[in-house]
Amino acid sequence: MADGIYGLPFDQFQRYRLLAEVVGILEGERPPLSVIEVGGGWPPKISAFLPGRQITVVDQVEAEAEAEGYVRASGTGLPFPDQSFGIAVSIDALEHVPPPEREKFIAELCRVSRGFVVLAAPFASEAVRAADQAVFKFIRAHSGYEHPYLKEHLATALPDQVETMARLDGHGLDVEVLPSGRLDRWLLMMIVYYTLDGDPALKSALPEVMAAYNRAYYPFDICEPAYRHFLIGASEKLGRGWGALHDLVKGESQTPQSPSELAAALEFARVTALAAKDRELAALRAELTAREEEVKALREENAALHEFRDKVHALPLYGFYEQHIKPRIK
Missing domain, CATH: 3.40.50.150 (Vaccinia Virus protein VP39)
Structure with missing residues (x-):
């Protein structure tokens, strides 16, 4: 056969x-x-x-x-x-x-x-x-x-x-x-x-x-x-x-x-499964790292926007806007 x-x-x-x-x-x-x-x-x-x-x-x-x-x-x-x-x-x-x-x-x-x-x-x-x-x-x-x-x-x-x-x-x-x-x-x-x-x-x-x-x-x-x-x-x-x-x-x-051949095959299955799980874990870690980088970039962008807003608010022109123009818009 x-x-x-x-x-x-x-x-x-x-x-x-x-x-x-x-x-x-x-x-x-x-x-x-x-x-x-x-x-x-x-x-x-x-x-x-x-x-x-x-x-x-x-x-x-x-x-x-x-x-x-x-x-x-x-x-x-x-x-x-x-x-x-x-x-x-x-x-x-x-x-x-x-x-x-x-x-x-x-x-x-x-x-x-x-x-x-x-x-x-x-x-x-x-x-x-x-x-x-x-x-x-x-x-x-x-x-x-x-x-x-x-x-x-x-x-x-x-x-x-x-x-x-x-x-x-x-x-x-x-x-x-x-x-x-x-x-x-x-x-x-x-x-x-x-x-x-x-x-x-x-x-x-x-x-x-x-x-x-x-x-x-x-x-x-x-x-x-x-x-x-x-x-x-x-x-x-x-x-x-x-x-x-x-x-x-x-x-x-x-x-x-001697069932050693079967034991070896089952061990192969176990090792194969562990390797697959390791690859899955590595992929999840890579995805987590990518997400952390995205979060970091969003935080930096948010901080820059807050900084820009504070600078705008400090301008004399913004004070004029707040005092004379904004009330009329409402």
Whole structure:
């Protein structure tokens, strides 16, 4: 993968990086599978994680004219024949589908695939809802807006994991589950991300902080308790493939041996912020000096005017004016 990918927001990176590993395991010794991602948005992220594959992205958002590989359509009515793609994928989209339409959404994924479906989402649980609510409230307080996706999570019931697995099973797929996004670190990093994103002085440090986290922590976020879960469906027996998938999961207590790169990135963010504040303070001091010079000049001008007035008042002609002319003017 290209180095630039590591600078993506950690939440995007961890889901697409895990998808890339899952797709590689499902392919096994096969040639690369053609992939359809439903709900991938525009511009899509998936191609950077799955190079060398034919990829089609479907969403309802507007894209650039004649965007190659992008189709604007509904996930509940995909405009493709049956079994058009080697694998059908949907990552963090199911929760945004209205509940009455979710069964049709899943059915369409199964219909257009040739036997592999990967469906990932934050599924309903008290812990996930509490995390969503905490981040939503933080963004509103810190940045002054309501995050639209999190708002939708809170307003509409998240999908039920057992029910979703049963629907995939009903389409003849064996289903395995992988956790994604260790919940405590997901919550912490969402706060870190939106703290930096909401401060102009810190925002420039975001890619470096994200890259440090993604490089050091990604493998250790494939564990429970998780923010989202990947449901991996296959119509054929994978044998050792299932074992390879399970090998991706880390124990709950496992952490990186050396998080120094992340610490260095956070220190970089702190230093960047301090430098920005120093520049802001220097600008304010320069403005204050300029204002003080203006005040000094106005005081000198005022003193000169008072001096001129006193000299005028001392003139005999002014006395004549005061005594004989000014009363008549009134």
